[in-house]
Amino acid sequence: MKHNILLLVAAFFSLNVIAQDFKSVSDKNAVKAAIEKKHEETTSITADFSEKVYSDMFKEAQSGNGKFYFKKSNKVRWDHTSDNQLILISGESVKLYENGKLVNNPASQKVVKQIQGMMISxxxxxxxxxxxxxxxxxxxxxxxxxxxTPKNPRMAKYMxxxxxxxxxxxxxLDEMTMTxxxxxxxxxxxTNLKTNQSIADSKFTSI
Structure with missing residues (x-):
């Protein structure tokens, strides 16, 4: 029992060290400029992603995975393979597929439109x-x-x-946490991020 308590104490202090690992940057404008320059130089991105969903609805985090593609301007393919869900964005065109079938109901379209704006941003x-x-x-x-931190009160209600x-x-971008x-x-x-590779426009319009 004493051994277990010592392990718990060690884990607690380890977690606190990790949480305090980040500190304010000395030059915010320099960091912003460097990231902006990288975005300007990047014409396309492909990557694998893993997903962890934490919710009061689940006893344990739910896992997922997939692949995404991005191409300037405003083209995104978000292929959530573990859920058989696909989002295609090409300019103003946004399509959601579930199990290979196009979803047309207004509620889903509204959600996907919100996702579109956030992903492109x-x-x-x-x-x-x-x-x-x-x-x-x-x-x-x-x-x-x-x-x-969202400035829009409507966005702040769900994010x-x-x-x-x-x-x-x-x-x-190595990791994104949406709280x-x-x-x-x-x-x-x-993971497996690759930039500035040629991606056909059809990748963002058809399954």
Whole structure:
């Protein structure tokens, strides 16, 4: 029993060290400029993603995975393979497929439209203008952490904050955490990122 207590204490202090690992950046404008420059130089992105959904509805985090594609301007393919769900965005055109079938109901279309705006903002770097979010900048030895707080009250009702982890080495997005409330959040981790590769426009219009 004593051994177990010592392990719990050690784990508690380890978690606190991790949580305190980030500190405010010394030059916010320099970090912002570096990330903006990377976005300007990036014409396309492909990556694998894993997903963890934390909710009061589940005893344990729910896992998912898939692949996404981004191409300037305003083209996104979000292929959630574990859920057989696909979102195609090409300019103003937004399509949602579930199990290979197009979903046309108004409620789903409204949600997908909201997702469209957020995804384009995150992938294109538009969020950096702080029009829709106020941004806090932190860093540790490996990453920059940008904490986005919605300015729009309607958005704030379903999204309290978004945390983005950018690799200091590549300036690419490694992780995105979308938090609704203390116990409700989704964490996306991105791997195998490749930039500026040729992607056919049809990738964003057809399954």
């Amino acid at each position: 995150m992938l294109s770097g538009d969020f950096l203008n702080e029009k829709d979010f106020s941004i806090g900048y932190q860093e540790n030895t490996k990453s920059y952490k940008l904490t986005l 309290s904050k978004i945390e983005l982890l950018f690799s200091k080495k590549s300036l690419l 609704e409330s203390k116990n409700q959040k989704i964490v996306y981790t991105f």
